[in-house]
Amino acid sequence: MAKPDNWPRTILHVDIDAFYTSVHQRDDPKLRGVPVAVAGRSKRAVVMGASYEARAFGVRSALPLHEALQMCPQLVVIAPDGPRYREASRLIHQIFRRFTSPELVEGVSLDEAYLDVTARTRHGTSNAEEVARRIKFQIHTEVGLTASVGAATSKLVAKVASGTRKPDGLVLVPPGTEANFLAPLPIGAIPGIGPKTEDRLHSMGVRTVGDLAAYETQRLVQALGVGGAVLQRMAQGRDRAPVDGSKPAKTISAETTFENDVSDRGQLEHALRELTDRVVERLKADDVRARTIYVKLKLPDFRLVSRQVSRTSPTDDVETIFRAARSALEKSHVESRAVRLIGVGLSGLEHPEPDLQLTLFD
Amino acid sequence: MKAKAIEAQMKVTCRPAVLGQALQVVSRAISSRTTLPILNNILIETTSEGLALTATNLEIGIRKIVAAEVAMEGSTTAPARLLTDFVGTLPDQDLEITLDGATQSLNLRCARFDTHIKCIEAEEFPPGPRPDEGDRLEVALDDLVTAVEQTQMAASTDEARPVLTGVLVQVQAGGLTLAATDGHRLAVSKLSAAGAGDLEASLIVPARALAELSRVLKGEPGRVDVIISKARNQIFFKAGSSELTSRLIDGKYPNYAQVIPSKSSTKVKVSTAELTQTVRAVSLFARDSANVIRVKAQAGSLTLSATTNEVGDSKAEMAADVDGSDIQIAFNARYVLDALGVIGENEVELMFDGPLSPGMLRPPGKEHYLYVIMPVRVAMS
Numbered sequence: 001m002a003k004p005d006n007w008p009r010t011i012l013h014v015d016i017d018a019f020y021t022s023v024h025q026r027d028d029p030k031l032r033g034v035p036v037a038v039a040g041r042s043k044r045a046v047v048m049g050a051s052y053e054a055r056a057f058g059v060r061s062a063l064p065l066h067e068a069l070q071m072c073p074q075l076v077v078i079a080p081d082g083p084r085y086r087e088a089s090r091l092i093h094q095i096f097r098r099f100t101s102p103e104l105v106e107g108v109s110l111d112e113a114y115l116d117v118t119a120r121t122r123h124g125t126s127n128a129e130e131v132a133r134r135i136k137f138q139i140h141t142e143v144g145l146t147a148s149v150g151a152a153t154s155k156l157v158a159k160v161a162s163g164t165r166k167p168d169g170l171v172l173v174p175p176g177t178e179a180n181f182l183a184p185l186p187i188g189a190i191p192g193i194g195p196k197t198e199d200r201l202h203s204m205g206v207r208t209v210g211d212l213a214a215y216e217t218q219r220l221v222q223a224l225g226v227g228g229a230v231l232q233r234m235a236q237g238r239d240r241a242p243v244d245g246s247k248p249a250k251t252i253s254a255e256t257t258f259e260n261d262v263s264d265r266g267q268l269e270h271a272l273r274e275l276t277d278r279v280v281e282r283l284k285a286d287d288v289r290a291r292t293i294y295v296k297l298k299l300p301d302f303r304l305v306s307r308q309v310s311r312t313s314p315t316d317d318v319e320t321i322f323r324a325a326r327s328a329l330e331k332s333h334v335e336s337r338a339v340r341l342i343g344v345g346l347s348g349l350e351h352p353e354p355d356l357q358l359t360l361f362d
Numbered sequence: 363m364k365a366k367a368i369e370a371q372m373k374v375t376c377r378p379a380v381l382g383q384a385l386q387v388v389s390r391a392i393s394s395r396t397t398l399p400i401l402n403n404i405l406i407e408t409t410s411e412g413l414a415l416t417a418t419n420l421e422i423g424i425r426k427i428v429a430a431e432v433a434m435e436g437s438t439t440a441p442a443r444l445l446t447d448f449v450g451t452l453p454d455q456d457l458e459i460t461l462d463g464a465t466q467s468l469n470l471r472c473a474r475f476d477t478h479i480k481c482i483e484a485e486e487f488p489p490g491p492r493p494d495e496g497d498r499l500e501v502a503l504d505d506l507v508t509a510v511e512q513t514q515m516a517a518s519t520d521e522a523r524p525v526l527t528g529v530l531v532q533v534q535a536g537g538l539t540l541a542a543t544d545g546h547r548l549a550v551s552k553l554s555a556a557g558a559g560d561l562e563a564s565l566i567v568p569a570r571a572l573a574e575l576s577r578v579l580k581g582e583p584g585r586v587d588v589i590i591s592k593a594r595n596q597i598f599f600k601a602g603s604s605e606l607t608s609r610l611i612d613g614k615y616p617n618y619a620q621v622i623p624s625k626s627s628t629k630v631k632v633s634t635a636e637l638t639q640t641v642r643a644v645s646l647f648a649r650d651s652a653n654v655i656r657v658k659a660q661a662g663s664l665t666l667s668a669t670t671n672e673v674g675d676s677k678a679e680m681a682a683d684v685d686g687s688d689i690q691i692a693f694n695a696r697y698v699l700d701a702l703g704v705i706g707e708n709e710v711e712l713m714f715d716g717p718l719s720p721g722m723l724r725p726p727g728k729e730h731y732l733y734v735i736m737p738v739r740v741a742m743s
Contacts, residue, residue: 355654360618360720
């Protein structure tokens with residue numbers, strides 16, 4: 001019998017390994033052991049998911065498909081199958097609900113979720129490790145997929161932990177060890193630190209999470225703005241955000257930071273087009289439609305500007321979404337102002353209405 | 363009957379083929395799971411016409427009399443499954459059946475076989491209601507079988523609403539109207555009846571019972587006696603030496619007449635065989651949830667199509683007489699096929715009144731049959 005542990009909170013981050021491609025490899029033995037990517041069929045298609053075999057060739061999510069095919073000519077490209085992913089995700093969430101109440105399961109996307117299992121581990125019947133193992137086992141035997149799980153006292157540390165030993169990993173970070181666990185990791189491991197911030201921190205001599213945690217806060221804020229202090233708190237493993245399963249529907253977003261700040265509208269629209277393709281492919285893979293399209297711009301001084309356009313009926317049409325994104329860009333971008341980062345996001349996500357057999361009586 | 367059974371040393375001779383066939387039909391009334399073990403047995407009784415076989419699950423009862431030479435009268439009950447299976451294997455030579463009344467051992471001698479089956483006394487068998495009194499009417503066997511076939515498949519199999527698992531049988535104005543619905547489609551078939559006089563009655567007959575009717579009455583002469591018990595809780599169908607009895611379902615049947623469309627904005631006339639073949643082919647691509655085929659009618663043609671994401675799609679256009687406005691509507695393909703399979707005419711008329719209103723199928727120019735289907739509201743895409 002597992003010994004209970006006494007963590008202030010027990011939070012699991014469960015991430016299905018190479019979800020999209022694993023679903024196809026599970027269902028079609030011919031795809032096992034070969035490099036597989038899920039991507040749409042358009043000219044501008046980007047990779048939405050790559051199997052571990054494909055990743056060995058450098059194929060990654062968000063990579064344009066034609067580049068992926070150059071890196072790995074034998075890549076097997078599969079069209080996304082939204083209903084199938086959704087069904088797998090539904091089964092996985094059923095498993096989650098055996099371990100905690102629905103409002104304590106926060107789905108981030110089809111293949112990723114946070115679970116607060118504190119109640120399960122605190123009252124003498126189980127512990128974090130056993131719950132994590134059972135979830136992994138049940139996902140494997142019932143859904144046929146492997147998951148990597150991080151267990152910690154916060155969402156942040158759990159997420160970082162699940163990412164450190166993929167695939168099929170299980171990483172526990174007991175209370176009090178968070179800072180030690182995070183310290184040796186490269187700063188890129190902290191969610192929210194993208195390539196550009198990473199460069200900036202590198203130039204300040206900050207290479208590991210430990211460096212960031214110990215850095216003088218004032219200088220960090222001078223260099224990165226208030227966000228710098230937020231990043232530092234994260235680097236110290238301080239995250240009190242609750243697992244919230246009642247959160248409104250997630251958003252799908254993509255963003256890109258420019259090498260050099262861009263002020264030309266045409267260039268911004270070009271970037272917007274690529275980002276829109278990416279989010280729409282993801283939208284279709286998840287078999288949902290969006291009501292709201294937003295564009296966010298980060299200015300050279302790190303200020304964020306964001307504008308959104310809402311539609312009365314949800315859509316997954318790429319042209320419709322691009323037109324909306326362009327008008328959001330027009331609302332948010334003053335001609336010739338320099339932009340450091342551009343992002344596009346979709347929210348108000350809904351599943352398309354299923355066919356409905358009408359009835360004769362009532 | 364009691365005294366007779368105890369003393370009897372029943373002795374009859376018959377042909378295994380005839381007996382075997384009757385045993386198979388009668389066995390249809392036996393439930394696979396029953397809490398009363400005696401109901402796994404078939405009641406065997408000698409009568410003046412031959413050997414009577416009766417089985418029941420207390421809801422449905424089936425009785426058939428097979429030609430037999432009765433040398434000694436008697437009765438018993440034999441395990442249905444064993445007797446049916448065994449008789450089914452016998453060569454087509456005289457089968458001599460003898461009961462030892464004291465031991466209830468049934469001896470079957472046929473060709474090289476000498477077999478004993480342990481039986482249970484006939485008195486143990488629950489006495490079924492007999493069709494001797496009640497309101498009687500008479501219908502043509504073929505008409506009845508057709509009307510049942512045209513309606514019973516539309517009944518529900520969902521026990522949550524028991525009345526819908528039955529077929530409504532209405533007796534009025536010298537005729538019978540059969541109606542069945544599962545809430546998604548409705549089938550109504552009419553036939554004439556003799557001797558109904560001014561009798562009016564509304565009965566809900568389990569569809570399961572009616573499904574056995576054609577099998578039970580097969581091979582009998584052309585008329586069927588329909589007898590409704592005085593207490594209005596049983597119905598009997600009797601033709602020649604075959605009989606089906608059924609308990610009636612208690613409850614209030616929905617007012618189906620109100621959902622029969624009274625107008626239509628589009629009328630289509632098309633070959634039944636061609637439509638059947640087309641729906642069957644296209645619906646292979648309608649594997650998704652509601653088994654949806656899309657129907658498009660425009661001047662001179664009817665187009666059917668279906669799509670399933672992972673499978674593919676199919677479209678077929680056929681020549682049709684189309685009268686009225688163009689329409690696009692979607693249905694569960696199975697509901698359409700169910701009707702086409704029983705309509706029994708070379709041509710079928712389809713009537714629509716908008717994509718969200720019930721559609722209707724009927725034989726052109728005839729009033730005896732109609733079939734209403736609710737459409738599927740398809741997701742926009």
